[in-house]
Amino acid sequence: MAQSVETDIKICSAPILGLFKAWIYQHSILPRILWPLLVYAVPITTVEAMERKISSHLRRWLGLPRSLSSAALYGSSNTLKLPFSGLTEEFMVTRTREALQYRESRDEKVASAGIQVRTGRKWRAVEALEVAESRLRQKVLVGSIASGRAGIGYFPSTRVDKAQGKQRQHLIQQEVRAGVEEERASRMVGMGQQGAWTKWENVLQRKITWPNIWRADSLNIRLLVQAVYDVLPSPSNLHVWGKAETPSCLQCPGGGSLEHLLSSCPKALGEGRYRWRHDQVLKAVAESIAKAITTTKNYSKPQSIRFHRAGEKPTIQARARSGLLTIATDWQLEVDLGKQLKIPARITTTRLRPDMIIVSDSTKQLIILELTVPWEERMEEANERKRAKYQELVEECRSQGWRTYCEPLEVGCRGFAGRSLCKVLTMLGLTGEAKRKAIRSATEAAERATRWLWIKRADPWKNAAGTQAGV
Incomplete structure (x- = not known):
């Protein structure tokens, strides 16, 4: 001892x-x-x-x-x-x-x-x-018993x-x-x-491993832990700790809680800070889906039955892929980045602007994806709100003969993926390592953007815009 x-x-x-x-x-x-x-x-x-x-x-x-x-x-x-x-x-x-x-x-x-x-x-x-x-x-x-959303007996136990x-x-x-x-x-x-x-409902657990710690900056890990447990030096916490006279926000007269600074400040919303973070996550998700579409187009289905001679060593074949992207080879991805995305006129006419659409003209299929980067406690609320927003558009597209899917997906502003993102990736056909990389890319994008918003919380957004590319 x-x-x-x-x-x-x-x-x-x-x-x-x-x-x-x-x-x-x-x-x-x-x-x-x-x-x-x-x-x-x-x-x-x-x-x-x-x-x-x-x-x-x-x-x-x-x-x-x-x-x-x-x-x-x-x-x-x-x-x-x-x-x-x-x-x-x-x-x-x-x-x-x-x-x-x-x-x-x-x-x-x-x-x-x-x-x-x-x-x-x-x-x-x-x-x-x-x-x-x-x-x-x-x-x-x-x-x-059932564990999570899996069926009874899905996870074997001794x-x-x-x-x-x-x-x-x-x-x-x-x-x-x-x-x-x-x-x-x-x-x-x-x-x-x-x-x-x-x-937090429908949020995937995130594990910090030692390889993650060695690859990342210690300041990043520190900020992530403090943000999850709400012990960052926000004006509200500083006031409770006796380090500040008032708990007011640095940008508006509202309360300076961490939730207010990272997700609910009206001035930050008007300046486009939250929109910029949303676009960073949207870009990461779109890149993963675009890569999956390219991979699917280059993928050739293996033969159903292959016979081998006696003593011949069989060749290892790739597993058959599944998901919506495997149904057609003419999928076209459009993303609401840099330009106003509109539903093609050949499908329907609407003023709604979803974040992403994936269209296949040969099979007349339309996939609408709407991303939200909310405060983690409001993920379920954001999913229901976006689903109700596009319900009428989905019905209208289906009436025009298009098989339409509308899936909201959420990535928390502190870098936690919602189960909706996992569901969408599986529906499209991303599995295994490709799925894990897509989720990791989206969560890291949200975490980096939120870290930048926190660092520049007291600075004018126009002055910070010049260095946004370095995030």
Whole structure:
């Protein structure tokens, strides 16, 4: 234990970047600390005190404010997942596994010795083991359930009554982790500001991995975390922290909350700041779809049946593609960038200007795509509003004999893709790595544009327009 503390002190005083210190904690310090915690009888209150100290170091190394909750650092079900493990959670899992090994040891003397795993009065490993097993037995009684929008049984699961050995131990450990994560989630739900992400509907989870951290600037990661948990130095937060006299917006008399600055300021809307961000995301989405159209045109369908001679090694064939783009080869993409996009007169006459249309004259098909870059909590509202806006146009196009699809898609202003974007890409035929790249391109475009709006929040937009190309 003393050696681990000494190592911790050396890391804190080392002249290296904070990101490197955080990596050293995750991959070197944490395993070193867990071993003496397993060997000696350490109460969980001591472990929690150590985790609070570690959390303060991580916040300082990452440049995050002290007010950021530790649940934001270690939560595995958070919409923004960071690559850190909590010391308390690892301690609880380790001690529960130890109690399980004593109880189910093949050596009868060890199993009947009644060895106690001492962890203090606040939390006991034996009780946690019983709770985990009880939860697993309940899952066996309930049976298969639907997870998300997938059907029942889509994600196969192993029943604890049929698991043996290491597989059973793994299930119990996962259940202990699930209990810890439920406590974290309940704390975040009770936090009105930092826990606002729990109200996001139909938003894809975003995981920050170590390769992402090495490729990106530390300032970008810091801004992303602060924006998700609303701990950026906005006028509203500065007023609460006692750093500003008024919580007013820097551009208008409205309140200076983060939501107001990034999504609801009427002056920023009038100056075209939000429109510029919208166009940056629209450009990224359009480029991915244009690439998919080109790939589909150059794609030749493989033969349905190929026979091989005896002993001949079969050639690997590409999987058959699916999606609307595979139905025709004359798709034409038009995007509302740089010019006013209008529905072709051969289809219908309307004043509505969708963001993108994809037209196939040979099959008389029309795909209308409408992009919104809203505040993440208003994604569902934006989808319903845009769908209702174009409902009459869809009916009119169908009456003219065109098979028409209208799909709104959302990318949150802080860089989180809505499930609608995933649905649209799948409908068009983008799958696998192409789909992941398209989603990543759109989210990164939204994040970069929002970061620029935040940096220039107090500057005149005309002065900032000259350097927009560098975003």
